[in-house]
Amino acid sequence: MKKSFTLIELLFVIVIIGLLAVIAVPKFVNLTTNAKNASIKSIITSVQDSIDNIHAKWLVNEDYIWDPDGDGKSNLNTEGYPKMLDDGKGETELFKYVLKVPVYACSDKTQNCWKEYDDNKYEYIYNQNKILKIDYNATNGLMECVDGLGVTKKECEKIIF
Helix, strand or coil: CCCCCCHHHHHHHHHHHHHHHHHHHHHHHCHHHHHHHHHHHHHHHHHHHHHHHHHHHHHHCCCCCCCCCCCCCCCECCCCCECCCCCCCCCCEECCCCCCCCEEECCCCCCCEEEEEECCEEEEEEECCEEEEEEEECCCCEEEEEEEECCCHHHHHHHHC
């Protein structure tokens, strides 16, 4: 006597697999976006923590000289916050004054990368239709979201804060 599955048993298994797929697939659809957002949040949090650390050193010692570019002059403003986070627009390494390991700029990439579009003004380019923008305010030492392309200030704040 041969043992095999009946047509009803096979259909039952296919229906169960289909139901599992309907439940599981939506959970994985935004996985890439969530990972990118976690990376963005991690970088901005590290930059902000470093800025706060530099400011705390200045508060403890007003003679504190922070000279990341090695020109012999302090790169702090009168409030004790860094004037610049890197050498400025067009750099290949971003946040290099405040991070031990800088973030590499887009260079020849056109998506999923960081870019400094003006001094102390940064953007994360998801793709050509979605760009998150973050500005560094040297007056108060804060990284601040601004309206980007396809990402509002409120959406940006939800991602990084």
